[in-house]
Amino acid sequence: MRLEKEILRYSRLNGYPIDEYAPVVCSCGCRELQLFSDDTEGGAFSICTKCGSEIDIENSKGYMEDTFQNLCQCDNDRMELGVGKSVYPNTHEARWIYVGAQCGKCNLVGVYVDWKES
16 A cells, blocks of 8 residues: 555656556565666566566566666665556546555555656
């Protein structure tokens, strides 16, 4: 719940408040993930810390060029992730994507990457 509220707060400041939110959960049920992103191109994927599966967030991995692993300020790399979407009116078509995380060690929450859909 804290993560969803933080993504909503951030998205309002960005001018495109979220209309939809969903946690990122691996197919094995694990919520503790490692986040990789590209701030320039916009995109993210995660790797499950339990089974090693890769999760392509919003089908964005193919657009990524300079991928880096996101770490919390406490240097932890294991986080719970959530995705917020601002959608065009009367559709479910995304116009802005926000990927946030809550650290599994210190509980810090924040938005790690966001991008405008074209």
